Amino acid sequence: MKVQLRVNMNEALFLRNPEETDLGKKIIKYSILLIHKNGFESFTFKKLAEESGTTEASIYRYFENKHRLLIYLVTWYWSWLEYQISFQTNNMADPVKRLRKVIKLLTTTVEDDDSTSYVNESLLHQIVISEGSKSFLTKHVGEDNKLHFFKPYKDLCAVIGNMILACNPDYKYPKSLASTIVEMAHFQNFFMHNLPSLTDFGLKKEEAEIVDFLNDLVFTSLNKS
Amino acid sequence: MKVQLRVNMNEALFLRNPEETDLGKKIIKYSILLIHKNGFESFTFKKLAEESGTTEASIYRYFENKHRLLIYLVTWYWSWLEYQISFQTNNMADPVKRLRKVIKLLTTTVEDDDSTSYVNESLLHQIVISEGSKSFLTKHVGEDNKLHFFKPYKDLCAVIGNMILACNPDYKYPKSLASTIVEMAHFQNFFMHNLPSLTDFGLKKEEAEIVDFLNDLVFTSLNKS
DNA sequence: TTAAAATGATAGTAAAGCTATCGTAAATAA
DNA sequence: TTATTTACGATAGCTTTACTATCATTTTAA
Incomplete structure (x- = not known):
């Protein structure tokens, strides 16, 4: 059985839907390759065209500007990840096990998923680590938020926040802890590879260590009486 | 008694030392005002010149490009903050109290400090919140790191990491927890003001709540038996 | 006071970030 | 089928950004 996965994207993000044409899919595919290779700063539509x-x-x-395209890629990733989470934690009764699974999915390198042919999720994951914050760290974050550009990110955090409450209904900061987990899953990865003295994982540089750190952080917070 | 505070900056960050001339100080002063007002993306040397x-x-x-100037501003802030921390936690015997103080200093809006005439620390603090991550989230983070551009940031995190160990010598992730505290002090602030559903502080929007969250996060991690 | 250093004034270049027009091919509707 | 949208390629052009270069003038230091 071959199923094709399709992520529903916010229509305000694009002028023409890239999922619906061959050219559009090419634009997505090569923007991922180019941003991954050279970074978002030196990425231009001219280079992408070539x-x-x-x-x-x-x-x-297709896209008003490169920042919209970045938001498109990043929010695509968040939507895809939320789907992965719901798929992979489905039927898990224990909320603690679910949350552990989420931390692992957030932190661990993803394998490229064949059900989305033109998106290389593994490269996209690395882009989200290095460039993801730039999607909202702008002066126009307010307007972008009004257009609901960050809904997939907020939805994901809300899901995680609810899992946190399922573990401990009395915990006082479920939303902030959720966004902390998500951001730190990525920042600790970036630091580990680029500024290792900011982490305790400089020697082995293994994502499993980040998972251990986050598990420790989260579950000691949730398990206190 | 009036003391003038002077931060020692990495010489590789600039071509001519801005602290040593009137023009240099003006460049720093107005770059802070401009970046704060319009954001780093739309900030140009032409506008700054005008x-x-x-x-x-x-x-x-004075500066090779605007990214170097951003790193200059951000690392100036980290150096200044480390000094503030050492000054304000000096003579505090209890390591827990020291760490609480650090969390408060990291999170709370700073008042403008008269001993550094041309730097508005309050505006600079907001710049570091919104633009600080961009100083290292680049493809050339490796080269910049070799030039020791991020030393003040790493030093600050190292200081906090040692305070963490002073509270609990057995804690396994002092460095990662330190960078988590620093990053989250800023990200939770940014989220609270711009994407409040990612935090638990959307109603009151008070920095004190972020302090409470971080204290809870840190000290439950450190106090487990 | 004289030389050196810093700044201002001006010019110019390549690339980035767009917008506009026109022709053609392919998809679609009448 | 024919007519007509629609999509795309090709090309041009425009403004701004991100620099570099030159030379005159002012300020500072020896």
Whole structure:
């Protein structure tokens, strides 16, 4: 059985839906490759056009600017991850086990998923680590938020926040702890690889250590009487 | 008694030391005002030149590019904050009280400090919240790190990591917890003001609540038997 | 006071970040 | 089928950004 996974994206993010055309899928595919390779700062629509065998003008027919495209990629990832979480924690009765699973999914390198042909989730995961924060750390975060660009991120955090409450209904900061887990799953990964003295994982550089740290952080907070 | 505070900056960050000339101080002063007002993305040396009554060319004599200037500002802040911490926790015997003080200093809005005339610490604090991560979230973080640009940040985290060990010598993740505290002091602040559903502080929007959250997070982790 | 250093004034270049137009091919509707 | 949208490619052009270079003038230091 082959199932095709399709992520429902906010229509305000694009001018023309990239999922619906070959060119659109190429734009997504090569934007992931290019941003992963050279970083978001040096990424331009001109380079993307060359790489994907089209013209700058054509890309502007899909996305207003490169920042919108970044938000598109990042929120695609959050939506996809929330789906992965709901799929993989389905039928898990124990809320603690569910939360442990979530921490592992957030932290661990994802394998490329064949059910989404033009998106390389593994590269996208690394992009979200390095560039994800830039999607909201702007002066126009308020307007972008009004357009609901960050809904997938907020939804994911809300899901995690509810799992936290399922573990301990009396815990006072479920939302803040949820966003802390998500951000730290990525920041500790970035630090481990680039500024290792900011972590305790400089020697082995294994994601499993980040998982241990986050598990310790979260469950000591939730288990106190 | 009036003391002038001077932060020792990494010489590789600038071409000409901005602390040593009137123009240099103006560049720092107005770059803080401009970045705070319009954000780092729309900040240019041309606008800065107009604002500070000089020319683009003159600013390029001080800083290679705007990213170096951002790192200058952010690391200046980290150095200043580490000094504030050492000053304000001096003579505190109880390591728990010291760490609480640090969390408060990290999280709470700073007042403008008269002993550094051309730097508005309060505005700079907000810049570090919104733009600070961009100083290292780049493709050239490795080279920048080799030039020791992030030493003040690492030093600060190391100090906090040692305070964590002073509270509990057996705690396994002092460095990661330190960087988590620092990052979350800022991210929870940004979220509270811009994406409040990611926090538990959306109603009152008070920094004191972030302090409570971080204290809870840190000290339950450190107090477990 | 004289030389050196810092700044201002001005010019210029390549690239980034767009917008506009036109022709054609392919998809779609009448 | 024919007519007509629609999508895309090709090309041009415009403003801003991110620099570099040159030379005159002012300030500072020896």
